[in-house]
Amino acid sequence: MKGKIILEEAFNLPRLAAEEAKLYASVQGAAALGQALADIEGRIAAMDEAGVEMQVLSLTSPGCQGCADPEEAHKLAVESNNYIAEKVRANPSRFAAFAAVSMHDAKQAAEELTRAVIQLGCVGVMLNDFQSSGPNGDAMLFYDHASYDVFWAAVEKLDVPVYVHPRMPSKTIFEQLYRDRRCLVASAWGFANQLSIHILGIATSGVFDRFPKVQLVFGHMGEHIPFDLWRLDHKLDRDRFPQMRMAKNKTIRDYFATNMHITTSGHFSTRSLQSAIAEISSSRIMFSIDYPYEDGLMEGSSWFDTAPLSQPDLLSIGRENALRLFKLDRAPHNMKPGLTLQELEIGGLKGPIYPDEATHLRTATRG
Template sequence: MAIPKGTIAVEEAVVNPNDLDFLADVASMYAPGATSPAPGTGDSAHHALAQKLADIHDERLRKMNAEGVEYMLLSVTAPGCQGVVDPVRAQALATKSNDWLASEVGRNPARFGGLAALSMHSGAEAAAELRRAVKELGMFGALLNNYQCTGADGRGKTFFDTPEYHVFWETVQQLGVPVYMHPSYPTRGDLASPESQYGPRKHLLGAAVQFHLDLSFHLYALISSGIFDRYPRVQVVAGHLGEGIPFNLWRANHWYNKPVKREARPSVEDYGYYFKHNISVTTSGFYSTQGLKFCVNEIGVDRCIFSIDYPYDKIEEAQDWWKTVDLPEKEKVAVARENAIRLFKLPLEI
């Protein structure tokens, strides 16, 4: 029986129930002060959030059917490989995670697809694993959880706008798949540092504030680095309506285009140009009709994609909101499903 056309959600988290160790470092940040064990600590496999992350084919699929979600792109939850400071362990986690996710997607490819997890300790190794994930495992791109944490104390941060990662971005362009840039919590080592701005302000951690502040810096760095000039077909996706950047684009362009900046900037074009040619944004965890309309007007409807952010947000809440969005029908269908199909080259009919 044909699956009814509905929404396509592209930032939907999962975890291998047999591989929860990488969550231990950030577990307490999910719910500061909570008495029950968070993912990665204690009896984590039985924690409610861990169970929702591990579930793909039962409650998740039932809710998709009940609420009109046609298809989900799945990715291993943050921090994933980006939170693992040991390069060998991070690479092993990427390989294991991708093999597991490809196997799960293979059980129901009509409803699910996968985004690869990658260790970014080495641009060359990341490129090789991405190629394997796409060519051999059938994945539709990759999801990176902000910067790569490094160093014995976890305080090192490696960003992906440097020449070391040109081989990675070149491979992304060759494969023709998007890279989803996703936020993550700081490591415990980072929070314990006297220099950490979040150490005494842990209430700022997470999706409300810290996520978009930290990831928007990385996105600005990527956009202005010249990577999109060198590899103009690379496509990057940013959730949560672009981590606040679309709302700052006018000012960012205004100052970036001043002569004193233009003379020394690494990129040929300004931030707005790349947002209209190389960046797409999703509605994951950001169910604001006014915000979505602003993004449609600012960067174009073709650059806006529906998403949920399950299980951190509810399928029902996202779908209830989506039913109220009063975009013109053609634009609404584009955001709901068609843009995702085109960008990720999903095996679905337009």
């Protein structure tokens, strides 16, 4: 399928890329990862080969959320947003961007997000799970606390989605859970384990009830949540948890119909995708890859392009849902909704049906 849009695709500032890549890769792999994170223009050839029309770029995890110093975190957000806005302006038909914000102060986060959206053209915001805080960086700030309502109010007013992404755990969590289980600390299990609690905290704290237009996106086929919906809703018993701030007549499944979306980033399983479609519908799922943490664009693209899905589901997940949610049909991106199966080369269709389709259409129109 041509024309795909991918949403969880990381970059890093050139001054940080090489060193920070060492947190996520072996000594041998860190150099290549750092180079891939810093190289934005060089992605276009691989995008063309994989049938990807647009990447929505985001500052790599943990980004601003890893800065325990509030001033440092905010400076990084401003620098990152200014940098990526220039890259997008240079090629708006292939790239868009999520804003980065420091979440030490909700009002400051709201103000920087507003600047990034209104002045710089960002199409949403990426939050890398909790905000590190405190003198030793071990405190964790979560956005389901009522003090963040000013941030959620700005998100709703701006009408842009919030993508929440995992990060490495705090020092205390690492010591308690992962010191003797290091293989589970990151993408194998820990990322989804930690982030799913934050996502569910946002839902059960009533954020979607107070700000019903807020749209939350999360990757890796939903961080385990779609596959546990029945049990979640069965066990969130209002008699057991009378202080839960979530609306009394709502379930987590309800919020998937109104406020939550998932992507396929880094999770290329056909059975999992089919299960997610059955649980939350194809209208709440978007294709993504998780580049460059997944090695290249072809593995994920080849999997998706050949997945046994209906043509409407391929269209929705591969392109139309993201185009609509992130308003990519507007300036400066001007992507076209509703392209034909021939234009997107879906179902084995490629090029015009007739040798000169334009001539045929003109003739047919004249009657």
